[in-house]
Amino acid sequence: MASMDHSQTFVTPRDxxxxxxxxxxxxxxxxxxxxFVQVNLVIMPEEQANxxxxxCQANPKPCPVLAVSEPGARHCDLLGEDLDIARDVPSYRIYRDGEFDSTLTDVSAVWRDDLVTFALGCSFSFEHALLQNGVPVRHIEEGRNVPMYKTSIPLRRAGGFSGNMVVSMRPFRAAAAIRAVQITTRFPQTHGAPVHLGDPSLIGIKNLGSPDYGDAVSVAPDEIPVFWACGVTPQQVLMDSGIGFAITHTxxxxxxxxxxxxxxxLL
Amino acid sequence: MASMDHSQTFVTPRDxxxxxxxxxxxxxxxxxxxxFVQVNLVIMPEEQANxxxxxCQANPKPCPVLAVSEPGARHCDLLGEDLDIARDVPSYRIYRDGEFDSTLTDVSAVWRDDLVTFALGCSFSFEHALLQNGVPVRHIEEGRNVPMYKTSIPLRRAGGFSGNMVVSMRPFRAAAAIRAVQITTRFPQTHGAPVHLGDPSLIGIKNLGSPDYGDAVSVAPDEIPVFWACGVTPQQVLMDSGIGFAITHTxxxxxxxxxxxxxxxLL
Known part of the structure; x- marks a missing residue:
C-alpha cells in the first residue's frame, strides 16, 4: 500500500x-x-450537531467522543497544535441529502462557519496495542483494510439519530481472542472491548466473506471471529438520517x- | 442441596x-x-511438596498458590485465625499410591508431621463477582456442580510433576462471555481469565455433556462454552504422578x- 511507503517518513503526528x-x-x-491516537472525524452543521x-453519548462504543470543536473552528487544541481540520486529513468524504457525494483531499472550499467537528476514537490505537502484545491482526498481516459489517445491533435513539451498529472483525484463535478482550478493554475511548464473538448470524451478518466496508480477510477453521464497534457507524447513521450536509474522513x-x-x- | 440450607446460618468464614x-x-x-475467599487444599509430604x-509456580493458572504451610503445621495465619487444616474442611479425599482411597470429614487421624499444605485459589471467588456484575452462571442457576473436563492442554513439567490441565466450563451468550473475560481477569489468584472459548474439541474435549468431574449443564445454541483452568488439576496430576500419600479437599x-x-x- 502507498501508505506503507510513507510510514518511515512521517514519524511525528505533525509530519x-x-x-x-x-x-x-x-x-x-x-x-x-x-x-499517537488517530481519530475518526464527523463534521456537520451546528443545527444537527447538538x-x-x-x-454519541448514548452510544459510546461505536462513537467514543475524544473532542468536539466550537462551531466553525478549524483548530482543536485538545487534538494538537498546528492542526487544520479542513486540510490535515488525507481524504474526506462529502455527504449531501443523506448520500455520499464526493471525495476531497481538502474541504476548505466547502467549509462553513456553522460546522462542528467530532473526533471519535479509532481502532488503530488498540491494534497497535494488540501487536505490541504479540496478538497478530489478520488484516494487517494480509495488507488489507479491516473488514466491516452492518449488523442487527440497534443503537440507542438520541438527538434525532438512530440506526444499527457497524462492526469491524478480527479473527483469532481462542487464547488470542481472550487476550484481545483484555487488551482492548484498556481502551474505552477507542471502542473498548468487543461487542460480539463467535456466530456472525447472531448479530445479523450473513457472510463474513462479503464485508459492507473494507476488505474480506481469511478466517481459519480453528479461529473465532471477534467483533468491535466501529467508527464507520456514524457515517452509516448520517446517511440513514438523510442529513443535508456532512463531512467525514475516508x-x-x-x-x-x-x-x-x-x-x-485505562491501565 | 444441603449446602444451600446452611448458607444463611454460616455467615462468617469462622462459622x-x-x-x-x-x-x-x-x-x-x-x-x-x-x-470471602474459599481455597482448594492440596496436602502432601515435604519430600514431594518442594x-x-x-x-505450581510453573502453572499458575490451574495452581494459583495463595499460601503454603510449614511442614506439619495445621494452622496457617495467612488464611485465617482459629483455623485447623485437618478438621475445617467439610470433606477430604485421601490418595494412596496414586489412587483415590477414601473420603474423610476429619484427617486428624492420618495427619503427619511432614505434611505441607497448599492453599490454591478457587473459582468460587470469581463466580461471586460474575453474579454481582449481572453475569448469570449456569450451574448455579441449575443447582449443580460446575462441569469439569480433562483436556489436551499440557502443563509445564516441574518438580517431578506433569500432566494435562483440567478446566471448568461456563456457557454464556457472546456479550456475557466478553464481560466474563473482563471480570475474571481481575482475579489472577483464583484462576484469572479463561484459557479457551468456543470449540471444545480444540482442547481435547469430545463431549460437553459428559464432564469428567462435576455435573453437565445445559448449553443453548446461541451460547459459547468458556473454559477456565480448574483447581481440580492438581488432584489429577497427583494421581497421574502415583504419589504415595496425599490429602485434598473434596x-x-x-x-x-x-x-x-x-x-x-487486581482492580
Missing amino acids: VRLAARSGALVGSTAGMANG GFLRF PGHMLVTDIPESQVA | VRLAARSGALVGSTAGMANG GFLRF PGHMLVTDIPESQVA
Missing part, C-alpha cells in the same frame, strides 16, 4: 498532518506516527493527533 | 470452619460466607478463609 495539508499524502494513515453529541484516512496512545489507555 | 470442625457441616461450601511448589467442599475477595482482585 503526517503537514503532508496531508500539502497534498503530498492522500492515502491511508495506517502505521504512521505510531504511538443532537449528534447526545447520540475510512482508514484518519486525522493523526498529538495525543499519545498511552494517554487513552 | 463455616467451626461447623465443619464439629461435623455439623459435611456438604458443599458453595454460597457460604459470601465475600517439587510441587515449583510445579471438590466443592472448600476451606473458607478470612481473606476478603476484594483483597485478591
Whole structure:
C-alpha cells in the first residue's frame, strides 16, 4: 500500500498532518506516527450537531467522543497544535441529502462557519496495542483494510439519530481472542472491548466473506471471529438520517493527533 | 442441596470452619460466607511438596498458590485465625499410591508431621463477582456442580510433576462471555481469565455433556462454552504422578478463609 511507503517518513503526528495539508499524502494513515491516537472525524452543521453529541453519548462504543470543536473552528487544541481540520486529513468524504457525494483531499472550499467537528476514537490505537502484545491482526498481516459489517445491533435513539451498529472483525484463535478482550478493554475511548464473538448470524451478518466496508480477510477453521464497534457507524447513521450536509474522513484516512496512545489507555 | 440450607446460618468464614470442625457441616461450601475467599487444599509430604511448589509456580493458572504451610503445621495465619487444616474442611479425599482411597470429614487421624499444605485459589471467588456484575452462571442457576473436563492442554513439567490441565466450563451468550473475560481477569489468584472459548474439541474435549468431574449443564445454541483452568488439576496430576500419600479437599467442599475477595482482585 502507498501508505506503507510513507510510514518511515512521517514519524511525528505533525509530519503526517503537514503532508496531508500539502497534498503530498492522500492515502491511508495506517502505521504512521505510531504511538499517537488517530481519530475518526464527523463534521456537520451546528443545527444537527447538538443532537449528534447526545447520540454519541448514548452510544459510546461505536462513537467514543475524544473532542468536539466550537462551531466553525478549524483548530482543536485538545487534538494538537498546528492542526487544520479542513486540510490535515488525507481524504474526506462529502455527504449531501443523506448520500455520499464526493471525495476531497481538502474541504476548505466547502467549509462553513456553522460546522462542528467530532473526533471519535479509532481502532488503530488498540491494534497497535494488540501487536505490541504479540496478538497478530489478520488484516494487517494480509495488507488489507479491516473488514466491516452492518449488523442487527440497534443503537440507542438520541438527538434525532438512530440506526444499527457497524462492526469491524478480527479473527483469532481462542487464547488470542481472550487476550484481545483484555487488551482492548484498556481502551474505552477507542471502542473498548468487543461487542460480539463467535456466530456472525447472531448479530445479523450473513457472510463474513462479503464485508459492507473494507476488505474480506481469511478466517481459519480453528479461529473465532471477534467483533468491535466501529467508527464507520456514524457515517452509516448520517446517511440513514438523510442529513443535508456532512463531512467525514475516508475510512482508514484518519486525522493523526498529538495525543499519545498511552494517554487513552485505562491501565 | 444441603449446602444451600446452611448458607444463611454460616455467615462468617469462622462459622463455616467451626461447623465443619464439629461435623455439623459435611456438604458443599458453595454460597457460604459470601465475600470471602474459599481455597482448594492440596496436602502432601515435604519430600514431594518442594517439587510441587515449583510445579505450581510453573502453572499458575490451574495452581494459583495463595499460601503454603510449614511442614506439619495445621494452622496457617495467612488464611485465617482459629483455623485447623485437618478438621475445617467439610470433606477430604485421601490418595494412596496414586489412587483415590477414601473420603474423610476429619484427617486428624492420618495427619503427619511432614505434611505441607497448599492453599490454591478457587473459582468460587470469581463466580461471586460474575453474579454481582449481572453475569448469570449456569450451574448455579441449575443447582449443580460446575462441569469439569480433562483436556489436551499440557502443563509445564516441574518438580517431578506433569500432566494435562483440567478446566471448568461456563456457557454464556457472546456479550456475557466478553464481560466474563473482563471480570475474571481481575482475579489472577483464583484462576484469572479463561484459557479457551468456543470449540471444545480444540482442547481435547469430545463431549460437553459428559464432564469428567462435576455435573453437565445445559448449553443453548446461541451460547459459547468458556473454559477456565480448574483447581481440580492438581488432584489429577497427583494421581497421574502415583504419589504415595496425599490429602485434598473434596471438590466443592472448600476451606473458607478470612481473606476478603476484594483483597485478591487486581482492580
